[in-house]
Amino acid sequence: MLKIRNLHAMIDGKEILRGINLDIKAGEIHAIMGPNGSGKSTLASVLTGNEAFEVVEGTVEFNGKDLLDMSPEDRAREGLFLSFQYPVEIPGVSMTNFMRTALNEQKKYRGEDILSASDFLKLMRDRKNLVDIDSDLTNRSVNEGFSGGEKKKNEIFQMAMLDPKLAILDETDSGLDIDALRIVANGVNKLRRPDNATILITHYQRLLDYIIPDHVHVLFNGRIVKSAGKELAHKLEENGYDWIKQELVE
Amino acid sequence: MGSEQDKLLEEVTNREYQYGFHSDIEMDALPKGLSEDVVREISRRKQEPDYMLEFRLAAYHNWLKMDSPDWAHLKIATIDFQDMIYYAAPKKKPLLDSMDDVDPELRATFDKLGIPLDEQKILSGVAVDAIIDSVSVKTTFRETLAEKGVIFCSISEAIREYPDLVKKYLGSVVPPGDNFFAALNSAVFSDGSFVFIPKGVRCPMELSSYFRINALNTGQFERTLIVAEDDSYVSYLEGCTAPMRDENQLHAAVVEIVTLDRAEVKYSTVQNWYPGDKNGKGGIYNFVTKRGLCKGDYSKISWTQVETGSAITWKYPSCVLMGNNTVGEFYSVALTNNYQQADTGTKMIHLGKNTRSLIVSKGISAGKSQNSYRGLVKVSKRADNARNFSQCDSLLLGDKCGAHTFPYLEINNSTAKVEHEATTSKIGEDQIFYCNQRGIDTEDAVGLIVNGYVKEVINQLPMEFAVEAQKLLQISLEGSVG
Numbered sequence: 163m164l165k166i167r168n169l170h171a172m173i174d175g176k177e178i179l180r181g182i183n184l185d186i187k188a189g190e191i192h193a194i195m196g197p198n199g200s201g202k203s204t205l206a207s208v209l210t211g212n213e214a215f216e217v218v219e220g221t222v223e224f225n226g227k228d229l230l231d232m233s234p235e236d237r238a239r240e241g242l243f244l245s246f247q248y249p250v251e252i253p254g255v256s257m258t259n260f261m262r263t264a265l266n267e268q269k270k271y272r273g274e275d276i277l278s279a280s281d282f283l284k285l286m287r288d289r290k291n292l293v294d295i296d297s298d299l300t301n302r303s304v305n306e307g308f309s310g311g312e313k314k315k316n317e318i319f320q321m322a323m324l325d326p327k328l329a330i331l332d333e334t335d336s337g338l339d340i341d342a343l344r345i346v347a348n349g350v351n352k353l354r355r356p357d358n359a360t361i362l363i364t365h366y367q368r369l370l371d372y373i374i375p376d377h378v379h380v381l382f383n384g385r386i387v388k389s390a391g392k393e394l395a396h397k398l399e400e401n402g403y404d405w406i407k408q409e410l411v412e
Numbered sequence: 413m414g415s416e417q418d419k420l421l422e423e424v425t426n427r428e429y430q431y432g433f434h435s436d437i438e439m440d441a442l443p444k445g446l447s448e449d450v451v452r453e454i455s456r457r458k459q460e461p462d463y464m465l466e467f468r469l470a471a472y473h474n475w476l477k478m479d480s481p482d483w484a485h486l487k488i489a490t491i492d493f494q495d496m497i498y499y500a501a502p503k504k505k506p507l508l509d510s511m512d513d514v515d516p517e518l519r520a521t522f523d524k525l526g527i528p529l530d531e532q533k534i535l536s537g538v539a540v541d542a543i544i545d546s547v548s549v550k551t552t553f554r555e556t557l558a559e560k561g562v563i564f565c566s567i568s569e570a571i572r573e574y575p576d577l578v579k580k581y582l583g584s585v586v587p588p589g590d591n592f593f594a595a596l597n598s599a600v601f602s603d604g605s606f607v608f609i610p611k612g613v614r615c616p617m618e619l620s621s622y623f624r625i626n627a628l629n630t631g632q633f634e635r636t637l638i639v640a641e642d643d644s645y646v647s648y649l650e651g652c653t654a655p656m657r658d659e660n661q662l663h664a665a666v667v668e669i670v671t672l673d674r675a676e677v678k679y680s681t682v683q684n685w686y687p688g689d690k691n692g693k694g695g696i697y698n699f700v701t702k703r704g705l706c707k708g709d710y711s712k713i714s715w716t717q718v719e720t721g722s723a724i725t726w727k728y729p730s731c732v733l734m735g736n737n738t739v740g741e742f743y744s745v746a747l748t749n750n751y752q753q754a755d756t757g758t759k760m761i762h763l764g765k766n767t768r769s770l771i772v773s774k775g776i777s778a779g780k781s782q783n784s785y786r787g788l789v790k791v792s793k794r795a796d797n798a799r800n801f802s803q804c805d806s807l808l809l810g811d812k813c814g815a816h817t818f819p820y821l822e823i824n825n826s827t828a829k830v831e832h833e834a835t836t837s838k839i840g841e842d843q844i845f846y847c848n849q850r851g852i853d854t855e856d857a858v859g860l861i862v863n864g865y866v867k868e869v870i871n872q873l874p875m876e877f878a879v880e881a882q883k884l885l886q887i888s889l890e891g892s893v894g
Contacts, residue, residue: 234848250846254864264850
């Protein structure tokens with residue numbers, strides 16, 4: 163589904179990603195871990211097309227298409243979703259209106275019929291139940307006045323609405339209490355299918371108790387320095403990142 | 413984002429004004445220029461009674477002594493008042509109440525504008541008075557309204573048919589010598605609408621007028637008078653468009669509203685006059701005096717305006733809160749793009765006791781435009797317990813435009829409570845990227861964000877006009893991201 167080859171990217175003249183290689187197949191969950199400043203969030207931004215970052219080298223193929231050649235909105239329409247680390251507030255724009263615009267734009271791009279108002283509202287209800295989100299959240303303006311936990315839950319709700327092929331969850335677990343974490347994790351698990359995939363960007367092992375990854379990668383200094391199964395996350399939790407740094411030096 | 417922005421801005425500026433067509437309707441016009449003879453001729457052609465001619469002449473002589481105001485934050489090229497036509501009427505004068513008699517060209521014009529002139533097509537129950545250049549063409553739904561005793565007709569007709577009402581109220585809120593453009597209007601106004609809601613009547617439908625300037629070199633001077641008697645209610649809407657022309661055209665309207673005890677009038681405007689081209693050439697000068705008088709106790713006047721058109725807008729819909737416990741409201745969205753200039757706001761004059769006013773102004777500036785809010789809140793000595801709340805927000809798109817706020821307060825009573833809040837913000841790249849990431853392109857994202865920003869005002873509009881206003885904002889702004 164996603165093939166990243168030798169990806170280099172910079173911001174303000176500073177190289178943050180220094181040759182990322184990664185393959186993600188349908189049905190898989192990948193966790194990307196690493197210390198602060200290792201380039202985890204930059205990877206998410208570059209993949210989704212944030213113009214603040216400049217790609218200097220490398221290729222990314224998404225379902226056979228050149229991802230880096232596409233506008234941010236077309237990447238989304240191709241089925242790439244980002245759960246933002248810091249979801250943005252848009253005052254006065256209702257979640258209903260926002261989601262309807264987004265979903266219709268995506269459907270138009272794919273040549274599908276857009277949903278009628280009643281079908282759309284039905285889908286909203288259905289997805290709300292699936293991810294166990296308060297109905298109140300969707301009646302409000304996009305993220306306006308939401309608590310940190312509410313914002314993250316709202317991201318998962320949007321993911322459920324848009325049904326992406328590949329979802330990137332950028333630190334979705336940070337700042338969540340245990341109940342909110344469970345809701346977020348349950349949502350992700352319920353949305354998991356053999357034909358979609360997820361990238362979890364996280365600091366902590368905690369989230370991985372609820373969402374079991376197939377692969378765990380350690381990002382350090384802009385490169386993936388270690389990849390293994392889910393047991394790697396436990397090892398990192400127990401021993402921190404120092405032993406990896408040590409290995410690198412040796 | 414810089415080059416992206418330039419590219420998008422270029423796209424907007426190349427977008428054509430959607431309503432810029434011109435209809436070939438045969439016109440019967442007076443020659444250019446203004447003199448006492450022209451004023452007399454207008455009055456004669458309209459078969460007006462003497463009292464009206466006297467009103468016009470007095471205003472004309474007043475006007476001669478006045479100067480064009482220069483205090484607004486506007487750059488206005490000198491207007492040659494002798495190089496303008498003051499009266500133009502479609503030649504085939506249609507009979508009222510029969511659609512068959514309306515000139516087919518004219519009907520086609522209205523169809524292009526999307527005006528539901530054809531009564532059969534109207535399901536929503538909007539009664540329409542359509543004014544093209546100088547003459548009121550057709551007023552729909554008159555019989556339904558007449559059953560309730562509501563009068564909704566052209567002002568010309570009212571001058572002839574209801575002289576007592578017109579004499580009593582015309583010029584009672586905006587006196588002929590009020591200001592330069594009001595004086596000019598009083599002298600030469602050609603048509604407009606008259607609304608009278610009798611005691612205790614809730615007008616059963618929205619009343620609406622559409623104004624269109626069509627003929628070349630023509631000024632449009634419409635005059636609207638709304639009188640709401642005790643315990644009555646009416647919601648009135650106006651929409652405006654004009655063809656694209658290289659020259660600037662003048663539009664100087666006067667609107668007067670009077671509410672008696674416990675009456676309520678809601679006046680909504682969606683103004684989309686031709687704004688001029690991307691280089692600032694052409695466009696309408698929109699110099700309008702709108703004022704409501706809350707004469708009776710517990711009465712209420714509410715202005716809602718969505719201003720997206722015109723090269724220059726100079727407009728301050730105001731409320732004189734004369735009765736006790738009266739309420740004045742002003743909700744405004746003013747959008748300027750390219751070289752447009754707007755100096756708009758309101759005046760809330762508190763005279764009675766326990767009077768309240770609310771001002772919500774949302775300015776949006778893009779391109780190289782200048783957008784000013786100018787508002788006066790005045791509390792007189794006798795106006796005990798007056799309350800005002802003002803909220804003035806500005807949204808900037810790009811860094812070549814300007815937003816300005818000029819609030820004036822004159823408080824002469826120590827029991828008054830007056831609050832003013834103002835904010836200025838820019839559309840954030842993070843907001844746009846967030847929308848992009850959900851599959852919404854940048855133009856739609858800007859439209860979405862702007863419509864969120866103006867929601868409080870748009871919510872005041874009746875449903876179908878709210879939808880129209882939202883589309884209009886989106887069209888006027890597409891691509892102007894910064």
